Amino acid sequence: METLIIKETLKSKLSVGVEPAVDYLYSNYSSMLYGFVLQFIPDQAEAEEVLTMIYNNLAGRLEEACNATLSVYCWMQVEARKLILDYKQQKEKRLNGHAVPGVKPQAYYLKLLKGATEEQIKVFTEMFLHGHAKESVATQLNKTAHEVDRLLKDSLLILQKNLQ
Template sequence: MSPLHNLPEETLILLLKKKNQQAFSYLYDNYSEALYGVVCRIVASSEHAEEVIQDVFVKIWKHVDLFDAEKGRLYTWMISIARNTALDYRKSKAVLNEQKNQPLSNIVNSKEEQDQTQIEQSAKADFIGFRNILDKLKPEWRILIEMAYYEGYTQQEIAEQLDVPLGTVKTRTRAAFLQLQQLLKEYR
């Protein structure tokens, strides 16, 4: 067991900002699976997800000084980095070209692999209790958060998928975030 095992988040953040290798190893060991789950939901293959997760941890290491505890928890900040990095990767020209040139059998196999990975990662991501917090949201709010942050949909895509106006998606998403923020404060 790591000597950092029961370290308060504030102390962990201070160590990370001092570029402490042991603190970063602890962070990776305890959060990589949950972040990998977020990335897998957005990126089509586990091979690509592994590349993205490396980029995510490099960004966390390089930019930990930008983390502001007043704006939220460390885990929430890391999820945001993981999600944005995965979305950037998925939208990159190389990935789009690769997807266009894939045989149909690869697409089907990739989708099956992604579905299995999502099931496995969803179970693993709950170790931090976020699933319990998310389950406290209204169902119409929870689906928006899941589609945006776990599946990588844009607000426009969510509006099209759910057949609701874009303004409604934006309003509900804002309300969901406000309630999530309150629930996370209570969780602390």
């Protein structure tokens, strides 16, 4: 069973070398991260490639994880999301602007948005899952950036409430 790695453990692994530290993170977090990746990239084979890419990228930045304000897993998840969105953007460019297959409805965090309004779900999907900027979402929904920001925060509060 995966353990929630604390920074001291990661530091001690890193003092031995990067390889045991990455190996340890892979053994403990690959299943959690793979589940996370699948909400952005439903194709399993592609998600596997992206998971390897994530570990490849994060291997050289583990000191950052030790010094981050966030816990090791949350830091990895935040960085993984950036890499996934970047990967999807690059892929869209390669496909000449054609959108890559979207997210599964009711998958992962989306199923925690029970009770949220359609607008809140839309803002969460656009900003968290597609990485669109607040301003572009505001233009799309004909709202102000401040209103979009409030909708995002409200959706996150609903999500967190349903986590409990």
